[in-house]
Amino acid sequence: MDWGMKNRISKIIRPETGRAVMLAVDHGYFLGPTRDLEVLKKTISPLITYADSLMLTRGALRSSVDSQTTTPIVLRVSGGSSVIGESLANEGLITSMEDAIRLNAVAVAISIFVGTQYEKQNLLNMAELVNQGERVGVPVLAVTAVGKELGKRDQRFLSLSCRIAAELGARIVKTYYCDGFEKVASTCPVPCVIAGGPKLETELDAFEMTYNAIKKGAVGVDMGRNIWQNPKPVAMIKAIRAIVHENMKPQEALKLYECEKNLKKSAAKKK
Ligand code: 5RP
Numbered sequence: 001m002d003w004g005m006k007n008r009i010s011k012i013i014r015p016e017t018g019r020a021v022m023l024a025v026d027h028g029y030f031l032g033p034t035r036d037l038e039v040l041k042k043t044i045s046p047l048i049t050y051a052d053s054l055m056l057t058r059g060a061l062r063s064s065v066d067s068q069t070t071t072p073i074v075l076r077v078s079g080g081s082s083v084i085g086e087s088l089a090n091e092g093l094i095t096s097m098e099d100a101i102r103l104n105a106v107a108v109a110i111s112i113f114v115g116t117q118y119e120k121q122n123l124l125n126m127a128e129l130v131n132q133g134e135r136v137g138v139p140v141l142a143v144t145a146v147g148k149e150l151g152k153r154d155q156r157f158l159s160l161s162c163r164i165a166a167e168l169g170a171r172i173v174k175t176y177y178c179d180g181f182e183k184v185a186s187t188c189p190v191p192c193v194i195a196g197g198p199k200l201e202t203e204l205d206a207f208e209m210t211y212n213a214i215k216k217g218a219v220g221v222d223m224g225r226n227i228w229q230n231p232k233p234v235a236m237i238k239a240i241r242a243i244v245h246e247n248m249k250p251q252e253a254l255k256l257y258e259c260e261k262n263l264k265k266s267a268a269k270k271k
Pocket of ligand 1: 024025026027055111143145195196197198222223224225226
């Protein structure tokens with residue numbers, strides 16, 4: 001692997017721990033103004049310093065992130081469909097490699113919808129993106145998307161999708177946690193991170209999912225809603241960081257979350 005590719009990957013997967021906390025705020029590219037992500041800047045600003053990298057579209061980046069940020073950018077470059085359209089899987093490339101480099105992205109991200117009528121189109125788009133990325137040292141992160149079919153998130157489907165993504169050249173794969181996740185991770189020859197999926201009922205649920213994913217072979221998370229749809233998103237991302245980078249157990253992470261959550265409250269009371 002060339003220096004540029006290695007260097008970019010090291011901005012995502014931190015060399016100190018071999019782990020990654022990615023913050024995903026790319027949902028608007030097909031969902032529009034998602035709950036708690038209505039005003040991008042408002043959601044991103046308090047969280048960005050706690051993320052190892054930030055995943056978003058070029059429009060969100062240019063409009064809503066300070067260009068002086070030191071947080072590395074993973075650019076979502078697939079899209080072209082919406083939640084009210086015919087199929088979420090009917091995606092193409094929405095950003096050139098040239099623009100990704102202009103924006104100083106450390107990686108580009110693309111969804112693949114394996115098993116859909118658009119599978120071939122998605123996979124060929126991904127392979128072409130890999131060709132372009134490898135030429136200039138930009139890693140491709142493949143997202144094993146399920147669209148509206150959340151029930152598809154099982155071990156057999158995710159193992160299949162992750163393995164295909166890696167075989168076609170993705171340097172990192174983003175997938176979902178599932179029962180039997182160890183098989184998904186162990187049969188994927190490149191590092192995987194997990195998405196959080198729709199907001200879980202409790203904080204502990206999110207901490208347990210993160211802890212188990214790491215224990216079973218994920219290198220980290222690329223999480224969105226379970227962080228920024230939480231009423232205390234900063235406390236949430238700090239606790240997730242502690243699990244990912246310090247192997248904190250879920251119950252300890254919950255204590256950390258509660259403590260962080262009450263920080264401002266007790267500071268206000270003292271005044
Ligand atoms: C959408 C994505 C999102 O970035 C991904 O789903 C992560 O966010 P969340 O944790 O909210 O699921 O790739 O296709």
